[in-house]
Amino acid sequence: MDMINQASAFRQTSLDAEHLEVKSLLDGKSVTSSQTPDIGNREGLAESGVRTMRDRLLELVDSPLIGDDVPMEIVESSMSDTSSSAGIAKARSIAAEVIKENGTIDGDKLTTAIEQLEADVVNPKQSKRMADMLTKLKDSDELKTGLTNVCKDYNPHNSAKNAIRQTLGLGTTAFVDKTDARRAALTAFMCDLRQGSAGSCFGTSTAILVKNHKPEQFMTDMKSLMEKGSLTRGGVETPINMSVSSKSLEAKLTINNNGQVTKMDEKDLDEAVSLLDNPSFKSAMKASGIAEESQLQKVKDAITALNTDAADTIDITAAKILKQVLRTKFDISADQLAQVKSDLAEGNDIDADLLQKAKGYAKAWVAANSLASAETDNRLLRAWEYTISSMAEHGTADELANNSFYKMMFGSLDSTPKLSLDAKATALKDSFDIELDDSLTEQGLSDALVSQIQAKVKQHVHVLYNADYQAGDDLSEDGSSDRGGFQMQFSPSGNRLNDLVSIDNKQQYKEMMQSLIDKAVSELKQDETYADDDTAKSFITQLGAGLKAYAGDDDFVTYSQAKLKSTAPESKEDNYEPWGIKSGANTRVTMQHYFELDDKPTRETLGDTEEGPTLDSFNFIVKTLRSMNDDSALENKLAANENFSVPIQTGHHAFLLKLSPELMSGVTSGDDIGDWLTDTFGEGYDLGVDNIDDFGTGTRSDMLGYARTVLANLQDITDDFKADITAKVEHAISLEDDVDDDLNFHDVVIDNMKSAMDKYFKQYSIDHGANSKLSANQLSNSDHLSSDLLDEALWKSRDSLGNMLPDPVTVVVADTNWGTGDNHKQFAYTLSPQNSTVKFVQIDEHGAMTTKDADKWFSESTAILTDMSQYS
Numbered sequence: 001m002d003m004i005n006q007a008s009a010f011r012q013t014s015l016d017a018e019h020l021e022v023k024s025l026l027d028g029k030s031v032t033s034s035q036t037p038d039i040g041n042r043e044g045l046a047e048s049g050v051r052t053m054r055d056r057l058l059e060l061v062d063s064p065l066i067g068d069d070v071p072m073e074i075v076e077s078s079m080s081d082t083s084s085s086a087g088i089a090k091a092r093s094i095a096a097e098v099i100k101e102n103g104t105i106d107g108d109k110l111t112t113a114i115e116q117l118e119a120d121v122v123n124p125k126q127s128k129r130m131a132d133m134l135t136k137l138k139d140s141d142e143l144k145t146g147l148t149n150v151c152k153d154y155n156p157h158n159s160a161k162n163a164i165r166q167t168l169g170l171g172t173t174a175f176v177d178k179t180d181a182r183r184a185a186l187t188a189f190m191c192d193l194r195q196g197s198a199g200s201c202f203g204t205s206t207a208i209l210v211k212n213h214k215p216e217q218f219m220t221d222m223k224s225l226m227e228k229g230s231l232t233r234g235g236v237e238t239p240i241n242m243s244v245s246s247k248s249l250e251a252k253l254t255i256n257n258n259g260q261v262t263k264m265d266e267k268d269l270d271e272a273v274s275l276l277d278n279p280s281f282k283s284a285m286k287a288s289g290i291a292e293e294s295q296l297q298k299v300k301d302a303i304t305a306l307n308t309d310a311a312d313t314i315d316i317t318a319a320k321i322l323k324q325v326l327r328t329k330f331d332i333s334a335d336q337l338a339q340v341k342s343d344l345a346e347g348n349d350i351d352a353d354l355l356q357k358a359k360g361y362a363k364a365w366v367a368a369n370s371l372a373s374a375e376t377d378n379r380l381l382r383a384w385e386y387t388i389s390s391m392a393e394h395g396t397a398d399e400l401a402n403n404s405f406y407k408m409m410f411g412s413l414d415s416t417p418k419l420s421l422d423a424k425a426t427a428l429k430d431s432f433d434i435e436l437d438d439s440l441t442e443q444g445l446s447d448a449l450v451s452q453i454q455a456k457v458k459q460h461v462h463v464l465y466n467a468d469y470q471a472g473d474d475l476s477e478d479g480s481s482d483r484g485g486f487q488m489q490f491s492p493s494g495n496r497l498n499d500l501v502s503i504d505n506k507q508q509y510k511e512m513m514q515s516l517i518d519k520a521v522s523e524l525k526q527d528e529t530y531a532d533d534d535t536a537k538s539f540i541t542q543l544g545a546g547l548k549a550y551a552g553d554d555d556f557v558t559y560s561q562a563k564l565k566s567t568a569p570e571s572k573e574d575n576y577e578p579w580g581i582k583s584g585a586n587t588r589v590t591m592q593h594y595f596e597l598d599d600k601p602t603r604e605t606l607g608d609t610e611e612g613p614t615l616d617s618f619n620f621i622v623k624t625l626r627s628m629n630d631d632s633a634l635e636n637k638l639a640a641n642e643n644f645s646v647p648i649q650t651g652h653h654a655f656l657l658k659l660s661p662e663l664m665s666g667v668t669s670g671d672d673i674g675d676w677l678t679d680t681f682g683e684g685y686d687l688g689v690d691n692i693d694d695f696g697t698g699t700r701s702d703m704l705g706y707a708r709t710v711l712a713n714l715q716d717i718t719d720d721f722k723a724d725i726t727a728k729v730e731h732a733i734s735l736e737d738d739v740d741d742d743l744n745f746h747d748v749v750i751d752n753m754k755s756a757m758d759k760y761f762k763q764y765s766i767d768h769g770a771n772s773k774l775s776a777n778q779l780s781n782s783d784h785l786s787s788d789l790l791d792e793a794l795w796k797s798r799d800s801l802g803n804m805l806p807d808p809v810t811v812v813v814a815d816t817n818w819g820t821g822d823n824h825k826q827f828a829y830t831l832s833p834q835n836s837t838v839k840f841v842q843i844d845e846h847g848a849m850t851t852k853d854a855d856k857w858f859s860e861s862t863a864i865l866t867d868m869s870q871y872s
Contacts, residue, residue, distance in 0.1 A: 083822035146219030159229030197247035198484035203389025287371035392585030688837035
C-alpha cells in the first residue's frame with residue numbers, strides 16, 4: 001500500500017447522550033479518539049504507476065511540498081515549517097516501502113532508506129536523526145521483533161484507528177490493519193519529537209528520554225497503544241491521548257480580500273501569497289469538508305464578511321477566517337454559537353435545529369484543528385507523548401487515589417462556609433422521618449452513601465492531559481504556547497476508556513456529580529446489607545435526593561473549587577477549576593508513574609545561590625554531573641549512546657541536559673570547577689572585563705558600516721526605538737576623526753550604542769508612563785535590557801563583522817525540547833561579546849542565540865535526577 005502526503009482524518013468523541021458531545025466540542029476537546037462519521041467522505045489516495053521510494057524521497061528533498069515560488073516565511077511561521085512537512089512525508093513514504101504488505105520488514109529497503117536520508121542536504125539534521133533511528137532498528141533484532149509484534153495477535157483497537165489513519169494520511173473511513181499499525185509505529189519511531197506549542201515539558205522531556213534511552217520500551221508502548229488503545233502503568237490504564245493544540249491556526253496574518261497574505265507573525269513576506277498555499281491551513285480546510293475547488297472562494301467570502309471596514313487588508317488569524325467559513329457552511333452566527341454554548345453550560349433548552357447546526361460546526365472545527373497539524377506533526381508520536389503526560393495526574397487505582405480531583409468534593413475547608421458532600425450528608429441525615437432498624441444508624445448510612453459516591457468518582461472520573469486547554473500567556477515559557485493542562489473526563493459506563501467526554505463548565509460538573517450520586521444510591525440499595533430493608537433503602541433514597549439537589553447547586557461548585565485551589569501553588573490558584581488545571585505537572589511524578597518506581601526519582605537540588613543564578617546554575621550542573629561520573633559511569637553511558645541525557649527540572653520547565661563535548665570536558669576535568677571555567681572562558685568571566693585589545697579597529701567609514709550592520713539586527717521594541725538609536729549612533733560616529741584608521745570597534749560602536757540606549761530609556765520613561773509598551777520591570781532594569789538587546793544584535797551580526805569581535809566561547813548544556821526536527825533549540829552558557837561575562841542563552845543548531853534570564857530559569861528547587869538506573 002503506497003501512501004502519499006495526503007491527510008484527512010480527525011479526532012473527536014463519539015458520545016451523543018444528553019448533548020455531551022456538542023458541549024465538549026464547543027467548549028473543549030476530548031482527549032480520546034473514537035470511531036466517528038466521516039466529514040466529506042474523504043479517503044486516502046493510493047499512488048498509481050511504479051514510483052519507487054527513491055523517486056519519492058528525491059522529489060521531497062529536491063522539491064519541498066511547497067513550491068519554490070512561495071516565500072519560506074509562509075511556512076516557517078507558527079502555522080507550519082517546511083522541514084517538518086518534509087519529515088512527515090518522508091516518514092510515510094519510507095514506512096510504506098520498508099513494511100511490506102504482509103507486515104514484515106524489507107531489510108534491503110531499510111538499508112536504502114538509511115542511505116538516502118544520510119545523503120539529504122536540504123534538511124540534513126532532520127534526515128540524519130531519522131537515519132540514526134532506522135540504523136538502530138536495522139542493528140537490533142529486539143527492535144525489529146518489537147515492531148513486527150505490533151498487532152501480531154490482535155487487530156488495531158478502535159481507539160487507535162484514527163491515530164493510525166492520521167499518521168499515515170488516510171481517510172477517516174479507510175480500513176486499517178496490522179500492516180498499517182506497524183507502518184504508523186515505524187513513522188513514529190523515526191520522527192523527531194519536539195515539544196510543539198503546548199506546555200507539556202514534563203511529558204515531552206520524559207518521552208524524548210524514553211525514545212533515546214529505551215527504544216525497546218517505545219516499541220512496547222506502540223504495541224499497547226495499537227492493540228489496547230492505552231498504556232498501563234502501576235495498575236492504571238491511561239487512554240491514548242489524541243488532543244492537539246490549535247495554536248497552529250492562530251498565526252497573525254495581514255491578508256487582503258483575495259486571500260493573499262502579505263505579512264505573517266508580524267513579519268513582511270517578500271511577496272503576497274495565497275493562504276491556501278500553507279499546508280496546515282489547506283489541510284484544515286479539507287478536514288472541514290470544504291471541496292477543494294471552492295476553498296479559495298470560501299476564504300474570500302469569509303474575509304469580506306470579517307472586513308467590516310472594507311479596508312484593503314485586515315489583520316486577523318487563520319483561525320478566525322476558518323471559523324467564519326464554517327459558520328457560513330452551517331448557517332449559524334457567532335452570536336448563536338455563543339448562545340448555544342451558554343445554554344449548554346446553564347442547562348437551558350435549545351432549539352433542536354440550532355443545536356444540530358452547532359454540532360456540525362463543532363465537529364468540523366475539531367477536525368480542522370487536528371488536521372492543521374497532521375502535515376507537520378506525527379500524530380501517533382504526539383499521542384504517545386500526551387498519553388505519558390496524562391500519567392502525571394491520571395489515576396483511578398488505589399495507589400493514585402489521593403489525586404486532588406478525587407478529594408475536592410469531600411472533607412472540610414476553613415476558607416469557605418460552603419459544604420462538601422459528606423458535610424451536607426451529615427447535615428441532612430436527621431431530616432427524614434424514618435425509623436431505622438436498631439442495627440443501623442443515620443450516620444452509618446450517611447457514611448456508607450458517601451463512601452459509595454467516592455467509589456463512583458474514582459471509577460468514572462479520569463484526569464487527562466489536554467494540549468488545547470487554554471491557560472494564559474507563555475505556558476511553555478519559550479513564548480510559543482498559551483495552552484496545555486489537565487482536564488476532567490467523565491466515563492458514563494465507568495468501565496471503558498473510549499467513551500470519555502470532557503467536563504468543561506459548571507453545568508457539566510453538576511450533571512456529572514448528580515449522575516454519580518444516582519449510581520451510588522442505586523448500587524448501595526442493592527447491597528446485600530440493605531437489599532431487604534425497605535426503611536434503609538427509603539433513607540438512602542431520600543438522602544441521595546438531597547445530595548443530588550445539593551450537587552446541582554452553585555454552593556457545591558464553590559466548595560469544590562475552593563478545595564481544589566487549596567492544593568495549588570499561590571501563583572497558580574487562578575488556573576484551578578473543578579474540571580481542570582490550566583497548568584503543567586511535575587516531571588518526577590510523571591517519571592515515577594511511567595517507570596513504575598516506588599518513589600519519585602532521586603534528585604540533587606541547587607539550593608541557595610552565592611555568585612548569582614548564571615554562574616551558580618552552571619557550577620551546579622557541572623558539579624552534579626561530576627558526582628554522577630564515578631567510575632566513569634556517565635562517560636560509559638555516553639559511549640554506549642551518543643544521545644544519552646540527564647533530566648533536569650527547574651521551577652517551571654523540564655528538559656534534558658545534553659552531554660556535549662564542551663560540557664563533558666568540565667565533567668571529566670581534574671581541575672577545580674572555578675579553574676576549569678577560567679581556562680574555558682578566560683580571566684574575568686565572573687565579573688566582566690573590557691579587553692579593548694580583543695576588538696578590531698578601522699576607519700570612521702569602517703565603523704559606520706559595522707554599526708549599521710549591528711543596528712539592522714537590533715530588535716525594534718517600541719515604535720521608534722530602532723530609528724532613534726540609529727540616529728544617535730550615526731551622529732556620534734560622524735564626530736569621530738575621519739583620518740584615524742585605528743578606531744576601536746568597542747569604543748566607537750559598542751559604547752555609542754550603549755550610551756544611546758541609556759538616553760533613550762530614560763527619556764522613554766518620562767514620556768510614556770502608563771502608556772508604555774515596555775513593562776515597569778524592563779524600564780527599572782533598562783541596563784540589563786540594553787545589554788541583552790546589544791548582545792543579541794552583535795551575535796546576529798558576527799558573521800558580517802570580520803575580526804571586530806573577540807572569538808566566541810559557548811558551552812551547550814541542554815536540549816530545551818523546542819525547535820524543529822531540523823533545528824533543535826538548546827540552552828548554553830556563552831561570553832557576552834561586549835564585556836566577556838558569562839551569560840545564559842538559548843542557541844539553535846544554526847548558531848542563532850537569544851539571551852535568557854538565569855534567575856527566571858533556575859531557582860533553589862532546580863533539580864537534576866541523579867540515579868541513572870531509574871530512567872536508563
